[in-house]
Amino acid sequence: MNKSKTFSYEYDEYEDGTKGAHTLIDDLLADPDFSGLTELSIGNWGDCWEESCQPIIDGIISHAKEFSHIRSLFIGDMDFEECEVSWIIQGNYGGLWAALPELTELTIKGSTDLELGAVSHEKLESLTIICGGLPNSVIESVKNARLPGLKKLILYIGSDSYGFEGDCETIRSLLDTMDFPKLEYLGIVDSEMQDEMTETVLGSRYMDQIHTLDLSCGTLSDKGGALLLEALPAHPNIQKLDAHYHYLSTGMMQRLAALPIETELSEQNKPDNYRGEVWMNAMLTE
Numbered sequence: 001m002n003k004s005k006t007f008s009y010e011y012d013e014y015e016d017g018t019k020g021a022h023t024l025i026d027d028l029l030a031d032p033d034f035s036g037l038t039e040l041s042i043g044n045w046g047d048c049w050e051e052s053c054q055p056i057i058d059g060i061i062s063h064a065k066e067f068s069h070i071r072s073l074f075i076g077d078m079d080f081e082e083c084e085v086s087w088i089i090q091g092n093y094g095g096l097w098a099a100l101p102e103l104t105e106l107t108i109k110g111s112t113d114l115e116l117g118a119v120s121h122e123k124l125e126s127l128t129i130i131c132g133g134l135p136n137s138v139i140e141s142v143k144n145a146r147l148p149g150l151k152k153l154i155l156y157i158g159s160d161s162y163g164f165e166g167d168c169e170t171i172r173s174l175l176d177t178m179d180f181p182k183l184e185y186l187g188i189v190d191s192e193m194q195d196e197m198t199e200t201v202l203g204s205r206y207m208d209q210i211h212t213l214d215l216s217c218g219t220l221s222d223k224g225g226a227l228l229l230e231a232l233p234a235h236p237n238i239q240k241l242d243a244h245y246h247y248l249s250t251g252m253m254q255r256l257a258a259l260p261i262e263t264e265l266s267e268q269n270k271p272d273n274y275r276g277e278v279w280m281n282a283m284l285t286e
Helices: 021-030 054-062 136-143 168-177 194-202 222-234 250-257
Strands: 004-007 039-042 072-075 105-109 126-130 152-158 185-191 212-214 240-242 262-264 272-274 277-279
Touching (some): 004 021, 021 039, 021 054, 185 194, 194 222
Parallel strands (some): 004 039, 039 072, 072 105, 105 126, 126 152, 152 185, 240 262
C-alpha cells in the first residue's frame, strides 16, 4: 500500500529565517515516517516567493540513496493562500532524472525559474506541470524528453502575462515532436485560448493513441465543444473527456454528455461582458 506525506513549514517556523529550503531536506530525513513513504509532497518551504526550492532539489540529488524508495514526488504542493502559483520560485531539475531512477510520478507546481534540463528517465509514468504560464524552455525540454514509459502528461498552459511565451503553433510543434509511445492520458489545460488549443490537440497523432483527453481549466466554449462533437466519434480509443471548468453553454454540455464516453463537465462558467467585450479567464494564471 502506498504511504504518502506532505512536508512543509508554517509561518512561525520560517519567519525568522532559521527554517527554509536549506533545512527542509534534513528535517524530512529525520522524520520517523520518511523511510516508509512511497509518495512525497513538499509544500511551502518558507518564503517561496523569494527563495528557490533549488536547495531541496539538490538535497534530494545528494541523498539519492535515501530517496530511492520514493515513487511519487510533488514539489510545490501549496494553495494560493500560501503562495500564488506564479510567485513560486522553482529550480533546475536536470540532475533529478538520474538521481531517482525508480520514480514513476513527478508533479511540479510553479514555473518561475523552472528548468527541466535534458529529460531522460526509463520508468517515469506521469509528469504534471502546474503553472500560470508555461515557459518555452520547459516546452522544449518536454518536446525532446526521452520518457519511454510515460503514460500521463498534463501541461498547464496559462497566460502570457505569467510566463507562457508561445501560441498554438508552439503546442502543435510540441505534439508533433514529442515521442511518448505509451501515452494514454494527454492534458493540455488551463489555456486562455482553449478552443484553439482544442483544435490543435484534435489534429495531433496522439488522438489515435490516448484513452483520456483533458482540456479542462481553460476557456473552452461552444466553438471548441463543436470541434469535439465532430472529432471524438472518429476516435473510439478515447474513453474519457475531462473538460471541467469551462464556458460551454448548457445545451453544448448536454450534447457532449450524450457522447458514448465518460465526460467531466463540472464548473460551468459564464463569460463577463465589459463595455461590449467578452472576457473569459483560465482557472489558474496568477
